Amino acid sequence: MMTRLHIKLMLATAALAVGTGLAPAFAASNLTIESWRPDDLPIWQDTILPVFMKEHPDIKVTFAPSDSTQYDAAVRSKLQGGSAGDIITCRPFDASLALFKAGQLADVTSLPGMENFSPTAKVAWSTDDGKQAFCVPMASVLHGFIYNKDAFDKVGITAPPKTMDEFYADLDKIKADGTYIPLDLGTHDQWEAATMGYQNIGPNYWKGEEGRKALIAGTQKLTDPQWVAPFKELAKWKPYLADGFESQSDSDSTNLFQNGRAAIYPAGSWAITSFEKNPDLKMAAFPPPVAKAGDECYISDHVDIAMGINAASKNMEAAKTFMTWVASDEFAALYSNALPGFFSLSSHEVKVKDPIAQQFVAWRNSCKSTIRSTYQILSRGTPNLENDTWTASANVINGTQTPEAAAQKLQAGLDSWYKPAK
Amino acid sequence: MADATSKQRKPIRWHIAVFLAPAVLIYSLLMIIPLLGTLQQSTMTGDITNRAFIGLGNFVTLFTDPRWSSGFWNAFRNNIYFFLINMLVQNPLGILLAALLSNPTLRLRGFYRTAIFIPTILSFVIVGFVWKLLLSPIWGVTPTIMKFFHAGQFFQPWLGKEQYALTTLSLISVWQYVGVPMMLVYAALLSIPDEVLEAAECDGITGMNQFWKIQLPLILPTLGIISILTFVGNFNAFDLVYVAQTAAAGPNFSTDLLGTFLYRTFFGMQLQQGDQNMGSAVATVMFLIILGGVCIYLFTVQNRLRRYQF
CATH class of the missing domain: 3.40.190.10 (Periplasmic binding protein-like II)
Structure with a gap:
């Protein structure tokens, strides 16, 4: 022993x-x-x-x-x-x-x-x-839309949409044709609805940094029209999504687009690499369409x-x-x-x-850059604004919550703990 | 003889302590101490660098601040629903399967027994992933099969709909764990001696009656154990929701269980910072719920169960 x-x-x-x-x-x-x-x-x-x-x-x-x-x-x-x-x-x-x-x-x-x-x-x-x-x-990542060139050719879209009206007109064409899923987005994981939906098209409405900083300063509220507008757009997306998009996860969406089954993918630029794994996929990108022709464009350069x-x-x-x-x-x-x-x-x-990455990065010159509205300071408390935005965006796309109700809930959550410096 | 032993001084029985020591040590180290640590942490606030005692403050926040309480009660309600589905579907199904299996004329009994039990030993990661794929509206076989039977219009993206997601997950959990009640009841049924059943037959009790009047009362203690195992398992459940729906427990928190609520609170999610003290408070409440449930069982149900010795 x-x-x-x-x-x-x-x-x-x-x-x-x-x-x-x-x-x-x-x-x-x-x-x-x-x-x-x-x-x-x-x-x-x-x-x-x-x-x-x-x-x-x-x-x-x-x-x-x-x-x-x-x-x-x-x-x-x-x-x-x-x-x-x-x-x-x-x-x-x-x-x-x-x-x-x-x-x-x-x-x-x-x-x-x-x-x-x-x-x-x-x-x-x-x-x-x-x-x-x-x-x-x-590094930063940019938001925008990546589209399948073959799909656009097939339904006869010559140039990517510049305004939201053109965007919906194009989606209608693709839907009528029926070969491709018009808009490749699911709501299962929730974050994609907020990140690739709300934060993607939103900066055009709240004018990028201007709106983001005003929100932090407390001079704008999430219930203001420029903050509710992106939700109202998201509420129109449902008919263009795939059947059963409610349980489509982001990896499902990525796979669908990569295999050439979808026409437009609301993107984060990080998805480029996985799409390029399919050499047959011809794709290009366009920045989030603006509300009216000639409006200044803003991109999320996060x-x-x-x-x-x-x-x-x-x-x-x-x-x-x-x-x-x-x-x-x-x-x-x-x-x-x-x-x-x-x-x-x-x-x-x-x-x-990389040609697609070049298209993305070129927007830095033509549009104004901003970061995601919820990230700085505003997600410090309980309830967490970013995570609430996930749920709200998914609900709005699913049609289970109205844009106004979603915005109201977000603002109420923010008000409960955030007191902007006066 | 009795006289002789009583006069001798009883030696201290060291061996008892020695034999108990390893179990007591390991159990204390791995279970009791962390549990006490959690209890203690739930009464504190602040992070490692500056921590202060606030008594029951975290619990007051959890139950009175609507920012916390709405999430907590939502998870609690979902958890009760999850438990009820498991109790009402999994356990009767387990008994039925066990009754079928104990039928001596059934062929391939060994095969069925193994096949039904296998999901229990599968990792929840595999279970969650496989079911997600099966039910996927894009790649899944479910829509195809349903179309084949001309029921395609009834297909729904079940895991993505608020009104179905929790029920779907509960049924997946039933599928995974139905083997446990089946095996326990099967063993209990086998331990009933044939003489008892033969005696019953002599008294004219046959068929279904035999099950209701003889076998069921005899396996009641086992059912009690199964219920309590289901209760504890369900109120600790976390993994299946995490794998299938992520920690966000979507859609719209309809699949949020106490386990996922605890996870988000303790570890945080995306931009939400983890709060270890609040998390410990949630864990403590979960512990008390389970403790309460087990106590109710022990003091009311367990005592009334009659055991028969053969």
Whole structure:
């Protein structure tokens, strides 16, 4: 008994000694990236990281993604438990801000390379006063509509719609023809109704940043006509959706469009990559149609993804080196072209090669950019405005709630906790 | 003999403590301590860096603030409905299947038994995913089959409609777990000695009467256990809704159970930040609901059940 215990103790000490002895040799050069995009694994491993590791042979970087829906909860508990990776992929706004306030994300305000980003690019990962930044912005995603060129040719639509009236006229044509599902959107997962519906067409009505900031300032309300209007449009979409769209999830929609069964997909630019997996699919994109011809157009150019440093990282120097590289023009070009549909936020001139992504990014010049209306500050309380918008948008499309009732419920929820600064 | 032992000093029976220790230790470590931790956390507010005791404050918010209470009561009502469907469909179906299986003239009994029990051991991820596909209006076989039987017009995107989604999920849960009551009742039926049934036949009780008057009373204790297992399982249910409908429990929260409500509160969802203290309060209420249900069963039903020894 005694001897066995002795041996065990000795083994344990030996293991400890070996462990501590070896740790620095390894630790100085091993970085792990936490991410919510498992789809990007091959891109990081084969395209992006090899370039960095070639320049910095002493640093080995591993991309370790987890499932998107579980990411936030997983990263939070990993950070608390001290088992999180060195590099944390940052969600925009409050989720990351909370991590920073809890001291779990390092301050990157003065990191070399941060000067490559405009304050607008940094807004989602800065403190409310804009003084401290905690993540290096990587990319934004754009909203619009992707359409199947064959479908448009078949029913004789020559140019993509510019106004909402043209949009519905085109949808009517496609519906009458019957070959294609006119509008490829489901309401099962709810977020797509809000993100690809409400936030997609909405900025044209609430005039982008102007309306978004007025909402935060409290000078506009969600029950004002310009905020109810997008709901009224969504309420008209039902006849153009696929049979049983109520239980159609976003992956169903993506599959339908990818296989050429649908005509128009209300899109996030991130879907480009999955559609390009089908080489036979001829597609193009158009920005959200405006209400009247000649109206100024607005697009949702939403700051979506950034990277920060785990404040408890044991490889702080290596992590900083990596983050400076993430802020460089080399990374911006690599990333934007490896992942068409994610557009770099850095002020470097980045040439996008993908034809569809080019169409999307060109709207930045012709239309005014804004971010999703619910993301900054307004989703801080209970009930959560963004999540309520999911439910409301899905209800409106399903026809179970009127646009006015939906808007009223959202405003009441917001009023219950949000007191705009007077 | 009795005299001799009483005079001797009883040695302390260490072995009892030693044998109990592993179970007590592991159970305390994995169950009791986390449970107490949750209870304690539910009386606090603030995050790790600055935490304060607020007594029952979280519970007051949960039950009186309409922003919380409406969601909670909605989940509670849904949960009761979910439980009722399981009780009313799963358990009678389980008894029926067990009664059929215990019929000695039925062929392929082993096959049926295994086939019906298999979904129980499947992962809920597989169950949720398979049913989502089966019922999908786009890829699913259900619309095709229904059209074949000229019932195509009755097809609905059940998981996407507010009025059907919860019932559909409840029935999926029934499909998955009907094997458990079936097996338990089957075992109970097998343990009834043939002599009892033969004696009944001599007294002129045959056929269905035999089931109602002899077998059913004899398996009542088992049914009690099944009910309580269903109750505990249903009020802890979370996984099926999470897999089939995501944590948003759509459409319009019609499939929100206490489990998904707890998940959203504790871990957050999308832009909603998780609130561990509020989450613990919800968990505590769930614990009390289940504890209450089990106590009612133990003190009222269990005591009245008569057990027969053969």
